[in-house]
Amino acid sequence: MEHDGELRAMGAEALDVLIAALVARGYDVIGPTVRDGAIDLHKIHGMGDLPIGVTDEQEAGRYRLAPRADGAVFGFSNGPSSWKRHLHPPQTRLWHADLSGDRPVYVSDVEAPARPMAFLGVRGCDLAAIAILDTVLAADEHYQARRQNVAVVAINCGQAGATCFCASMGTGPAARSGFDLALTELVGDTKHEFLIETATPLGTSLLAELPTRTATDEDLARAAAILETTRTQMGRTLETAGLKEDIAAAAESPHWQEVAARCLTCGNCTMVCPTCFCTEMEDTSDLTGAHAERWRHWESCFTLDFSYAMGGSVRHSPASRYRQWLTHKLSTWEDQFGTSGCVGCGRCIAWCPVGIDITAEAKALQAEARP
Secondary structure, eight states, rough: OOOOOEEEEEEEEGHHHHHHHHHTTTTTEEEEEEETTTTEEEEOOGGSSSSSTTEEEEEEEEEEEEEEEOOOSSSSOOSSSSSSHHSSSEEEEEEEOOOSSOOOEEEOOOOOOOOEEEEEEEEEHHHHHHHHHHHHHTTTTHHHHTTOEEEEEEOOOSSOOTTHHHHTTTTTTSSSSOOEEEEEEOOOSSSSEEEEEEEEHHHHHHHHHHHHOOOOOOOOHHOOOOOOOHHHSSSOOOOOHHHHHHHHTTTTTTTTHHHTTTTTOOOOOHHOSSOOOOOEOOOOOOSSSEEEEEEEEEEOTTTTGEEEEEESSSSOOHHHHHHHHHHIIIIHHHHHHSSSSSOOHHHHHHTTTTOOOHHHHHHHHHHHHHO
16 A cells, blocks of 8 residues: 555544544534435535445446445445535626626625535545646636635545446546545444544644554555555446547437437536536526626536527537537546546446446446557
8 A cells, every 4th residue: 555644543432532622723624414315415514424324326327225244434425425526516606796886796606615624535636636627717706715725634435336437537436635634434344443544734733633643554554455446446447548549530320310319418427427517697686776796507518409590499409419528528627627537436337317427338438449
């Protein structure tokens, strides 16, 4: 197991101390919790809010929670929400205006949250997704206002889901960068502990407040074995060498029509994707015309209105809209931002109502490009 920062170990019950230390520093702690039959990301107040002893079962078009006997705190893979929801919210008011006087008064609504956020339990794939959003939305003042002063406690994955393929994308299962503290859960018959790695001064400061002991060679070996097991558990793979070029060459492939015969163009894949960032603007006013607002909403390249121009939608067929999404995600994103737009989290596979699998579709297109 590679590491650069200080390494210690602590009992699982010390998570409460860590959460309290973050709250004492003024953070709202956001973490995984069970809500509405899924593991979602919401404000938490203590270890009791975490999904202890809960796992998930995922496949294409399927997601279910199930109990696990070992009491693991992070014994699940990704739920439907990503940290994008807290950094780039589904709805944002950009400005409001008072039009009742002689001159309109416009007020920008750029402001940071009332309290800075601490993200607890961020996985390697989602760390990579946040790094991508940092690049894509570097000039977005609303995103930057929420992004600044975010504390990150990462979790090295101890379980891969059937839809996961982060190992193929080079984003997991280990957290590599972008965190203050990284945890590896060590669940045994007699001990339940976490290995802790620091990466920033904030992480070091938090570590000093935790009841820890020196990490042993046995701890390190167990952590490395967990990550290796998780790596081999990946339910999907994707060949990334030459992928950008293969997808670009498939623009006229008949395979797009085959996918379109199944695709509902519902946009679920873009809503759960941790890197999709497209939005639309909406202006509103009250009945008197004295007050106006501009709102930004999440939008999807799967909707007809998204590409609407004079005379109609530019991408009027389901095939053209799916092609736009997959080609951007796996090919032209690299031209724009220098990385793939996919981090291998598998959410789009699990939450597609008809179980369309991005890895299977990419492989089919690669097979055409490599006869």
